[in-house]
Amino acid sequence: TFAGEPKWAKQVLTYRILNYTPDLRPVDVNASIKKALSVWSSVTPLKFIKKDRGDADIMISFAARAHNDFMPFDGPGGSIAHAYAPGKDFGGDAHFDEDETWTKSTEGTNLFYVAAHEFGHSLGLFHSKDSNALMYPVYRKFDPSVFPLHQDDINGIQYLYGPSNTHNDQRESTEIKDPTESKEPTLPNTCDPSLTFDAVTTFRGEIMFFKDKHFWRKHPAVQTADFNLISSFWPRLPPGVDAAYEIPEKDKTVIFKGNEFWVVRGDTILPGYPQKIHTLGFSKDITKIDAAFYNGNEGKTYYFIADKFLSYDKRSQSMDRKPILISNEFPGINGKIDAVFQHENFFYFFCGRKQFEFDPDKKRVTRLLKTNFWFPC
């Protein structure tokens, strides 16, 4: 922490982006900033609200060289950003050097990663000597599929604000009395051989892998995967979803949890959701589904429940009258599945630690894969 341990006395903080770098689309800047703040809100009771006018606790701006404070930037490289400890006026504010090349990838200077560090200062954290910590002062190449906070960061921020309120917070959110006592955070790791997924879906050309409170976004042609909190995209969506599928031609993605479902477009939940799943045509005795996917070639949506499935044919607008055994239609896929999605001409079924690649033309499993097959392990 800073000398005197300045911190915010409130838990709901406001932020405002005063101007935008020309290096990125404004929508990408908004998303990077929102995601960077959600890193800290995921481990504390803090909440962040975006303002588009007037004053805000954390004012965010891009500038080069001298910019009305005592710490002029120094051109490309060197100092790339700075932020001030909590307080009035420019307390909490974060400034980003416009002479850097801001990106949303691992090339150039990644805005999300730098912003997450600077917001650590805005909340009261000082630099860390731990070279793995986000609050380490030197910029390093990072793995976007790994949650950026290290235990040292979590110790510091929870020392100031306490742990997250959500009961199922992954990080053993015990009150940190002595930072050395706290346990390692239990975060999902893509390379854990026992990794299982709650749901998998395509999403605007990428693949989304849901697990507890988080999801990974992975473009099949790109090595790394982005790691996000579900709440950073869809604040109202509960963690631990059951199933998800995309209808690409409508740019809609349907996400299920229990007997409810939501429809999202990008990072927006469409109005009127959640709705009950029986509005889709399920009988009342069906209280949840395990997995689902939409086969655009057939115009059919498959809903998997235990070891059976129901399919909805959009052309005839009819749902199967009674569940069909999965192995009847998909030989080799036996028992309950966790998740399923379609990629190119194959279906990928996730059953516990296994992933089955299924060829619908040959009607058989063509490959047995690990669940982390899609990640750079």
Added chain:
Amino acid sequence: LPAGTRQKEEGGIQLTQKYLENYYGFKKDGESFIWKSNSPMTKKIKEMQEFFGLEVTGKVDSGTLDLVQKRRCGFPDVAGFT
């Protein structure tokens, strides 16, 4: 030292000095630059090397020179900055 090496060394010293001024509250005093083991600059170099877990030599060695050229947060590493 050959001119080229000397220039390079002086460049490294200036780079390091700027780094220490920016992030370690180093204030270059009036006296000419003296390589005393307890000179203010040497002390500050040791402070920085200790922060980053480098070998604490008090000299602008290659590890230190490499570090001062890396992109970083503009906020200082030493407390008491207001």
